[in-house]
Amino acid sequence: MAAISRTISKGLKAQGSGLILAAALSLLPFALPVHAQARRIISIIPSTTEMLFAMGAGDRVIAIGSYDNYPPEARKLPRVGALIDPNVEQILQMRPDLVVLYGTQTELKRRLDRANIPNYSYAHSGLADITQTIRSLGTRVGVAASAEALAARLERQLADIRARVAKRPRPKALLVFGREPGSLRNIDASGGVGFLHDMLETAGGTDVLGDIRRQSVAMTTEMVLARAPDVIVELRYSKDDINNADMSAWNRLAAVPAVRNHRVILLTGEEFVVPGPRVAQATERLAAALHPEVFK
């Protein structure tokens, strides 16, 4: 509750309603959704666009970011740039009453603040932040009840996956989300924090990079050999991003148990790179890859 009222008060400050009013209103969160209703929302980040549609606020979204592809009905909306190239002029012209942007878009935020356009900054981190964002964004937009239902459903689905794999041995796994095509150079893997790490732990694996407290780790072949994962999972946005020759590059590291036991697995799909409402689906696919015997 405190978090919700904090978010709302932040939003109100952004509207220029004044510090005192915001502080007073933040003590009365139950009265706020009426004031915080947003009807013309621009969402620049794929995950928040997905969240808004999944919580039933899709009809209030008037524009989206360049890389937002889900749900299909969102694709009809105009696009206003993305993380590094938001089209501020276009955004201002559309007269939004809420712009959902990423935490690092500080310049965009400053300009929106100057134009008195309310905005909601979001930054993804762990799995828990996804449901937390759904709840606070829902409250901010004025659909708190359906957002709560969505968040609770997600949490239930994740808890269910956790329960299904709870009694299984946990393989040491490495999540790779990028490397130079056709080689093992510049391997990017998920480190010990962030939603990919949380997904892996929920799916019944032990993250071989769990001790490195970073979202992404630039890995070398020596590290892969030393950490000796039982399973290597390659995550990609789409099938076009990788081919069979690419996957066979791993065969050079024959001493790695995952390579020796043919457990280098490719999973493709937007849900692996967008920390939004489809994260339960992604976690289930990951769990099925780690524990095929449970998810027959």
Next chain:
Amino acid sequence: MPGRSDVRRRLAVTLAGFGALTFAVCLLAPLVGSTSIHFSRVFDRSIPFADNVDAQVFFVARLPRVVAAAVVGAGLALSGVVFQALLRNPLASPDTLGVAAGASLGAMLALTAHADFTLLGVSVVPLTSFAGSVGSLAIVFALSLARRRGTSSTVLLLGGIAIAALLNAAGRFIQYLADVTETFRTVQWLMGSLDVGSYAPILASLVPFGIACIGFVTLPRVLDLISLGEEAAEARGVDVVRTERIALVSASLSTGAAVSLGGPVLFIGIIVPHMVRLIVGADHRLVLPASALFGASFLIVCDLIARTIIAPVEMPVGIITAIIGGPFFLWLLFRGR
């Protein structure tokens, strides 16, 4: 004027000194890494290679890195010496003529277009970056053909800077159109990495590097004369235009080979020749071989630091070359004053 035997003696001393350094560094570097391995197991033939983690760390992860660092370091240092002598400019480097910019553009195109093919075991990014460097070499070469005899090397230098700017702009435009992940991969490539993971890209880069070395062997005497001025060189019977072209092609091939293998760790190409000149003097008969050996040792040491200093993760080697090289160079510059 030093006598022939004096030069021979100094060459022997220089080669022995820098050779010993390179040998020691090559021997030491594969022994150290982010993980500890048992050397008794590395060379234990009774364990099959596929099951021998220590042997794989040594032969698949570390040794190719050391060899790649040696090739990249030597290649960039040699090109640096030649470009500086040819253009008679201490700030000339392997990127002055846009070769590295061409290589970077090639790599960016492959990373952004999601191109994915291999040729003789070499993956797409080294191939396209080499193609990019040869492409920019072709432009520079066309410039040098079009250039009338007798104009100053400033024309070539400025022409190269213009080409580099053009290719860099094209690269930035591609990056601007690319999405965040592709841009991130490009930035990663630009920081340089020697974790080549196999011997195929090293062997492939040895072909252009070998051709370049044949060219370099013919250069020391004439570069010494050209350093004094083109007219003075011509007066002593040097075919300046021919020498210039051999030097351009060799240095560009060597840069292309190095950048396609390790990324643009270009600082090596500016700084190593100057470091070596501060130690052995300006005679190219000494500077060329010493730069090759010192460039190799320097990059091997920088890579050793890059892969161990914040273990278990790594620093990009390009950052280390500048952090170590900058102060070391300043010390050499100011030590005697």
